[in-house]
Amino acid sequence: MYSLQWHRPLMLLAIAMAMLTIVAIGGTVIDDRTLTGLPIWAKAVKFALSVLIYAVTWAWLIDQFTRWRRIAWWAGTVAALGLGLELIVIVVQIVRGTTSHFNFTTPVNAALWDTMGLSIIVVWLATLVASLALFRNATSDPARNAAIRYGAGLSLIGAALGMLMVFPTKAQHDTGSAIRGAHTVGLPDGGPGLPILGWSTTGGDLRIPHFIGMHAVQLLPLVVIVLELAARRISAVRPASVRAALVTAAAAIYAAVLAVLTWQALRGQALIHPDRLTLSAAAIIATAATGSVLMIVRRRPRVEPTAPEPPRTPIGAM
Structure with missing residues (x-):
């Protein structure tokens, strides 16, 4: 509470x-x-x-x-x-x-x-x-430790990505504009955007990786909550070592997605209009994610856990 x-x-x-x-x-x-x-x-x-x-x-x-x-x-x-x-x-x-x-x-x-x-x-x-x-x-749960630590690290990276917006664009530099910096890459700020969020639908938008990165510290712990709930019914994710490995994989996938979103924005490409390169990168991430998850859940832990299920307490009650 x-x-x-x-x-x-x-x-x-x-x-x-x-x-x-x-x-x-x-x-x-x-x-x-x-x-x-x-x-x-x-x-x-x-x-x-x-x-x-x-x-x-x-x-x-x-x-x-x-x-x-x-x-x-x-x-x-x-x-x-x-x-x-x-x-x-x-x-x-x-x-x-x-x-x-x-x-x-x-x-x-x-x-x-x-x-x-x-x-x-x-x-x-x-x-x-x-x-x-x-x-x-550190807590006694390796999965929670991984989620919170990786989440905090990725959040710092996401916040730092905001610095990419403060530099004057070439057009601003050439014209001596009194506006120095922009959210959008390739086009002036203020064009067509997604409802509510306002992210550009016609050009690259650096607010996207900035936002996604900053909130890793909230989203990765949600992975732990989902895994702990799943472990009550799925024996494969019941061992703490398996959940920790899955959280680590989720953090790596999150970092890869963040990198692709940043790369896409810097190329002046709208989120909703990915080109072949972006789609190929997304496909590689999806394939790697699927393969890593399957490998982790099928791998038998070295020591079988004695506890039948993970703690039922919410993630906040460490």
Whole structure:
């Protein structure tokens, strides 16, 4: 159960983000302004939800620590402050009717973007420190350890991929544009996009690998939950060593998908219009994934487990 006692600054941030989500959804209904092809409050909705998930996840994780707990607590606090500042800038710019990212059109806009960029770097470094502390706090379940550790590592990589967006495009450089940086590769920002998400349907979009990577720390633990539920009925995945191997394979597959999505975006190719190279890479990943899963579940563990089934407790009760 969620508790403010997990990590108070992060949980307070989560509450603030839940409130902002409601306000921003209301804004999309009553405010008819658009920005880069989307309702002007859509960015606040997406960022608030993402930060809400981040805050609850890390508040829960830090609460489990027995080693480096104080260091992790301060890292979480710094991250909460940085994320709060980032969302303040986004909301301020929405109210002002302009973009928050890559905006150097006026001294005020440039100062706000610089502030936001600094806060993003601080949050990444704080998350790195918390992730290092995470590696010092192993549980008794190797599958859970693998999911949380690989998830944290991939999340850091995904967050770092956001740096690919901050460099001026060739067109911006050639024209001396006051907008320096872009989400879309090969086309200007603001073209046709997927509903709600806004990801480009005509060009490469670096937000896709950025988003997928950042949320590995939530998605990989879900694999553990599925495996633990499956182990109650399927004897092949009951041994802890088998579940740990499957989680490791899932992390490797996740990393491969993240690499392909980044490669696809950098080539200026829309997610929903893959070419033969992208489809071939996807086929290789799917084949490798199927083969590795079959090999793992068919391999007999060296020592048969004595326990008939895995723990029934939720993943949060470590």
